[in-house]
Amino acid sequence: MLEIYLDNSATTQADPLVVAAMVAALQRDYGNPSSLHRRGAVAERLVTEGRAAVAEALGVAPDEIYFTGSGTEANNLAIKGTAAARKGRGRHIITTAIEHPAVLNACRAVQDQGYQVTYLNVDEQGVLRVADLEAALRPDTILVSVMHVNNEVGSVQPIRQIGALLQSLPLGQRPYLHVDAVQSFGRLELDPQRWGIDMVAISAHKLHGPKGIGALWVRSGVQLVPLIDGGEQERGLRSGTENVPGIVGFGVAARQAHRERAAVQKRMTAWREKFIARIRSAIPSVRLNGPEHGAAPHIINLAFPGLPGEQLVHFLESKGVYVSTGSACSSRQPDSHVLRALGVPREAGAIRLSLSRLTTEAEMDQAADVLVAVVRELQRLYKGRG
Amino acid sequence: MGGLLLIRYGEISLKGKNRREFENRLVGNLRRMVGERARVQRIHGRVLVETVDGIDPYQVGEDVSRVFGVVSVAVAERARLDLQAIQTKAVALVKGIMERRGLVHPTFKVTARRSNKSFPHRSLELNRLVGGAVLSAIDHLSVDVHHPDINVHVEVREREAFVWAEVWRGPGGLPVGASGPGLLLLSGGIDSPVAGWMAMKRGIAIRPVHFDSFPFTSERARQKVYDLCQVLTAFQHRISLTVVPFAAIQTDIQTHCPEGLRVTIMRRMMLRIASALAERDGICALVTGESVGQVASQTLESIYTINAVTNLPILRPLVGFDKEEIIARAQRIGTYDISVRPYEDCCTVFVPQHPKTKPHLGPVERAEKALDVSALVRGAVAECWQVDFTRGAEPPAL
Numbered sequence: 001m002l003e004i005y006l007d008n009s010a011t012t013q014a015d016p017l018v019v020a021a022m023v024a025a026l027q028r029d030y031g032n033p034s035s036l037h038r039r040g041a042v043a044e045r046l047v048t049e050g051r052a053a054v055a056e057a058l059g060v061a062p063d064e065i066y067f068t069g070s071g072t073e074a075n076n077l078a079i080k081g082t083a084a085a086r087k088g089r090g091r092h093i094i095t096t097a098i099e100h101p102a103v104l105n106a107c108r109a110v111q112d113q114g115y116q117v118t119y120l121n122v123d124e125q126g127v128l129r130v131a132d133l134e135a136a137l138r139p140d141t142i143l144v145s146v147m148h149v150n151n152e153v154g155s156v157q158p159i160r161q162i163g164a165l166l167q168s169l170p171l172g173q174r175p176y177l178h179v180d181a182v183q184s185f186g187r188l189e190l191d192p193q194r195w196g197i198d199m200v201a202i203s204a205h206k207l208h209g210p211k212g213i214g215a216l217w218v219r220s221g222v223q224l225v226p227l228i229d230g231g232e233q234e235r236g237l238r239s240g241t242e243n244v245p246g247i248v249g250f251g252v253a254a255r256q257a258h259r260e261r262a263a264v265q266k267r268m269t270a271w272r273e274k275f276i277a278r279i280r281s282a283i284p285s286v287r288l289n290g291p292e293h294g295a296a297p298h299i300i301n302l303a304f305p306g307l308p309g310e311q312l313v314h315f316l317e318s319k320g321v322y323v324s325t326g327s328a329c330s331s332r333q334p335d336s337h338v339l340r341a342l343g344v345p346r347e348a349g350a351i352r353l354s355l356s357r358l359t360t361e362a363e364m365d366q367a368a369d370v371l372v373a374v375v376r377e378l379q380r381l382y383k384g385r386g
Numbered sequence: 387m388g389g390l391l392l393i394r395y396g397e398i399s400l401k402g403k404n405r406r407e408f409e410n411r412l413v414g415n416l417r418r419m420v421g422e423r424a425r426v427q428r429i430h431g432r433v434l435v436e437t438v439d440g441i442d443p444y445q446v447g448e449d450v451s452r453v454f455g456v457v458s459v460a461v462a463e464r465a466r467l468d469l470q471a472i473q474t475k476a477v478a479l480v481k482g483i484m485e486r487r488g489l490v491h492p493t494f495k496v497t498a499r500r501s502n503k504s505f506p507h508r509s510l511e512l513n514r515l516v517g518g519a520v521l522s523a524i525d526h527l528s529v530d531v532h533h534p535d536i537n538v539h540v541e542v543r544e545r546e547a548f549v550w551a552e553v554w555r556g557p558g559g560l561p562v563g564a565s566g567p568g569l570l571l572l573s574g575g576i577d578s579p580v581a582g583w584m585a586m587k588r589g590i591a592i593r594p595v596h597f598d599s600f601p602f603t604s605e606r607a608r609q610k611v612y613d614l615c616q617v618l619t620a621f622q623h624r625i626s627l628t629v630v631p632f633a634a635i636q637t638d639i640q641t642h643c644p645e646g647l648r649v650t651i652m653r654r655m656m657l658r659i660a661s662a663l664a665e666r667d668g669i670c671a672l673v674t675g676e677s678v679g680q681v682a683s684q685t686l687e688s689i690y691t692i693n694a695v696t697n698l699p700i701l702r703p704l705v706g707f708d709k710e711e712i713i714a715r716a717q718r719i720g721t722y723d724i725s726v727r728p729y730e731d732c733c734t735v736f737v738p739q740h741p742k743t744k745p746h747l748g749p750v751e752r753a754e755k756a757l758d759v760s761a762l763v764r765g766a767v768a769e770c771w772q773v774d775f776t777r778g779a780e781p782p783a784l
Contacts, residue, residue: 314601
């Protein structure tokens with residue numbers, strides 16, 4: 001049967017090169033990087049190589065990369081680590097209402113410890129206004145945490161402008177800028193050094209790498225308190241024996257993504273526009289959630305009034321096309337905080353299609369045909385309901 | 387060393403001429419429950435389960451106390467037909483219980499029975515003799531014949547005596563299989579697994595049927611039903627589930643039938659298909675989790691109209707239960723947590739905002755003329771598939 005996987009923002013299929021490298025790391029080079037003997041040295045070298053590949057893809061120095069167990073952990077480390085390290089300087093954090101739960105719930109956790117958090121709203125396209133951020137800044141603001149690409153609707157936040165704004169503040173009053181780049185790393189241009197960012201959270205499994213490995217880039221000089229105490233791996237910021245196969249897989253995945261990024265981004269942008277145009281001409285009532293232009297090219301969020309998103313997912317699945325409602329991380333919850341923040345009405349069932357560098361144009365064309373057929377079928381069934 | 391479980395069964399000893407068969411069924415079900423862990427044998431009016439070396443009789447006893455037909459399970463000691471031997475066992479038993487439960491000044495009594503009339507001491511005498519031996523052997527113990535902490539039972543039989551003091555209650559009922567098979571309509575909700583359990587309690591070997599609405603529902607809804615079947619194998623060793631693909635029929639109903647009657651017609655289609663499956667397999671009753679008045683399709687008028695499509699008896703064991711009672715029972719059976727997973731089952735898709743609560747037969751039958759009912763039923767029976775579940779085995783994959 002036809003199988004078109006368009007849920008790459010939930011997770012991706014591991015690249016065969018990634019798998020091969022990981023198998024070798026598990027089986028042949030299985031040592032603990034901390035061991036003094038040769039097995040340890042070999043494993044340590046693998047970690048060094050993985051770190052270098054990830055750092056290169058992000059355009060940063062390898063010794064500023066700290067591996068974690070997930071993108072979620074990296075976000076938690078950035079937020080809770082900053083809160084703990086800078087509490088003497090202030091207790092105010094600014095973020096947005098459309099962050100991933102990894103950020104929102106980490107913020108709520110520090111809120112419970114007496115910190116104040118401002119959740120900025122976004123416009124109806126899902127984009128933060130820099131002026132709103134500027135107005136929310138206070139002398140005691142210690143952290144600004146803004147995602148690069150929203151995982152549900154693909155809106156791209158003005159990180160570069162936010163970085164410039166914060167850089168213009170006097171050094172003593174400058175909050176750290178943390179960017180959740182789980183949905184953008186390896187897919188969109190991101191230059192943490194030049195954009196004035198202090199921390200970036202990334203994850204491997206969104207890039208055809210393995211699950212269970214993420215990383216936080218931390219600009220040197222930024223002070224964080226670790227979440228986990230132990231054997232002082234990752235220069236004390238993340239204890240626990242290094243996930244050597246995960247790091248190896250992450251390195252391979254990051255290198256592949258980085259090499260093809262510009263070309264992939266260009267073709268995806270064209271396919272996204274074509275796809276949306278085709279759906280619109282066949283189903284005029286469709287609603288595009290997120291920005292018309294300037295959205296991340298790999299995320300398409302569409303709403304079909306009157307149709308339940310969950311049944312759209314299963315009908316598409318029965319025809320071999322895999323998509324998700326909202327985001328996979330929260331699709332068990334009946335409602336999407338992101339779509340509500342964008343002012344999308346509750347009744348419109350939304351689905352998210354997300355592409356990867358392995359997606360082909362033919363798959364996008366076929367998926368458009370299947371989607372149109374499924375929506376028409378369901379519209380017929382739901383006609384006159386209620 | 388192994389231990390001994392003494393099993394009492396109630397109701398089935400009342401059924402004069404079928405008794406033998408029922409007892410054999412119970413022994414067979416017990417053997418399947420204990421597997422290699424114990425030997426099961428029948429002695430007059432009781433079943434003995436002797437665990438093999440190294441197997442904890444308490445663990446086996448807990449399993450055995452789930453078997454339908456079992457009224458009670460006791461962890462017993464064997465004694466020679468000799469007063470002193472019985473006294474010694476009784477003393478050891480009481481000591482052991484006091485230690486295990488940490489009792490300091492417990493009360494006790496002895497309840498003796500003598501079915502072997504050639505044994506020299508009569509029951510009342512035995513109570514006194516065994517009680518006296520326990521009292522003099524253990525300090526800080528007193529007699530309470532009304533509410534004792536420890537009730538020491540002595541049963542003197544033809545060849546040996548049994549002594550026990552700890553009893554689990556079994557579920558009672560009839561051994562599964564004693565009453566022939568019944569087709570259970572299993573939705574994945576809270577009610578139908580409980581209805582299945584109740585049917586099994588009356589000796590019915592259930593054959594669940596699930597109406598699968600994929601892609602209107604998630605495959606996780608099907609997984610839910612699989613998991614429920616696996617849980618129910620704790621009570622019925624093997625369960626064979628029939629999955630009926632139902633989405634096409636739902637689509638047909640949705641397209642051709644008036645909104646207010648769709649639920650009624652959908653349920654009539656389910657009953658027709660279930661009846662056809664029952665007929666095919668020689669099964670003479672259906673079992674559902676319906677209760678009266680819970681939802682629109684369960685008013686008496688609605689039950690009447692839905693029921694009209696079949697001549698098979700439909701057993702509705704939950705009819706006398708409130709929702710809270712059903713939930714409490716589902717929790718005890720172990721199906722509740724599975725049933726409440728948040729995936730829609732076939733009954734919740736397409737439910738109109740205002741279903742008719744009193745659908746009359748005439749309009750429903752007229753509305754069904756828009757469907758090729760017999761072809762739909764035949765198609766569903768032809769396309770359904772079987773999934774088998776066995777106690778203790780890996781559950782089948784989706």
